[in-house]
Amino acid sequence: MIINDAHCHFFSTPFFAALGGDAALKTLAWEAPGRADELADRWVAELDRHHVSRAAVIASMPGDAESVGAAARRHPSRLVGFFMVDPTQATAVVSAACAIDRDGLRTICLFPAMHRYPLHDERVRRVLDVAAGRPGTAVFVHCGVLSVGIRRKLGLASPFDMRFSNPIDLHAIALAYASVPFIVPHFGAGFLREALMVADLCPNVRFDTSSSNAWIKYHSGLTLSAVFQQALAIVGADRLLFGTDSSFFPRGWVKDVYEQQSAALDELSISDEVREKIFGGNFDRLFPVNM
Numbered sequence: 001m002i003i004n005d006a007h008c009h010f011f012s013t014p015f016f017a018a019l020g021g022d023a024a025l026k027t028l029a030w031e032a033p034g035r036a037d038e039l040a041d042r043w044v045a046e047l048d049r050h051h052v053s054r055a056a057v058i059a060s061m062p063g064d065a066e067s068v069g070a071a072a073r074r075h076p077s078r079l080v081g082f083f084m085v086d087p088t089q090a091t092a093v094v095s096a097a098c099a100i101d102r103d104g105l106r107t108i109c110l111f112p113a114m115h116r117y118p119l120h121d122e123r124v125r126r127v128l129d130v131a132a133g134r135p136g137t138a139v140f141v142h143c144g145v146l147s148v149g150i151r152r153k154l155g156l157a158s159p160f161d162m163r164f165s166n167p168i169d170l171h172a173i174a175l176a177y178a179s180v181p182f183i184v185p186h187f188g189a190g191f192l193r194e195a196l197m198v199a200d201l202c203p204n205v206r207f208d209t210s211s212s213n214a215w216i217k218y219h220s221g222l223t224l225s226a227v228f229q230q231a232l233a234i235v236g237a238d239r240l241l242f243g244t245d246s247s248f249f250p251r252g253w254v255k256d257v258y259e260q261q262s263a264a265l266d267e268l269s270i271s272d273e274v275r276e277k278i279f280g281g282n283f284d285r286l287f288p289v290n291m
Helices: 013-019 022-028 036-049 065-074 092-101 122-132 149-153 167-176 192-201 214-218 224-234 255-267 272-286
Strands: 004-010 054-059 079-084 107-110 138-141 182-184 205-208
Touching: 004 036, 004 065, 004 272, 013 022, 013 065, 022 149, 036 054, 036 065, 036 079, 054 065, 054 107, 054 272, 065 079, 065 092, 079 092, 092 107, 092 122, 107 122, 122 138, 122 167, 167 182, 167 192, 182 192, 192 205, 192 224, 224 255, 255 272
Parallel strands: 004 054, 054 079, 079 107, 107 138, 138 182, 182 205
Antiparallel strands: none
């Protein structure tokens, strides 16, 4: 079975520089990423080690699209570039267009709670216009609980605002941009019911299954297998994208997440055909290699 990972963070040298550079790496006891091409090579070697065919790599701060662009150009058949945009920045529209047109990136990532804006903001629509005008571009929208572990470990404040985290806010946007594929990670990260509602009403909304999905603790009695069961019943097998939320070295690719999700599907006696879609096929259809 082909395995593709729809959610890996590309923690580049510029990313760490914004957090304190070598001092931050020393505190974290993580390995320096080096140049973007070196980090790209390391990720591909890591994917090979775990028999993972392709992966989305996410520029994890606004303004770092160039790093992911270099990685995706170096390994176009293995890495798909995602990049973070803060629509409240004056340069957001120009930088988003440049990241797609110049760097060949495929997905705009929005973090409303992190950057403190509502999805119905006109500035968001201007960024979405960039995606809509470039067929094949998807939009990733982080909803629900947002906790950035690296900031917590470094003792940095995370002044996020969960008022902007509800997937319901995506409903009108997804309807208005029906040609744009939207990806909601972590099954809505605590807003499972709301995310299911939006995906049920908007056929262009997909879920990624990434991370430990620790948000399940907020739902009494809920299990990961039950989450998959609900998502499959309402969203369907064609709109689920496997992901791990892998990010740094030496940890590398988080195999445990794959094993947990595979076990959850085993509990449901999911067919090989459906597993193929979730773990690889849906990703390849959304991000074809020859595009």
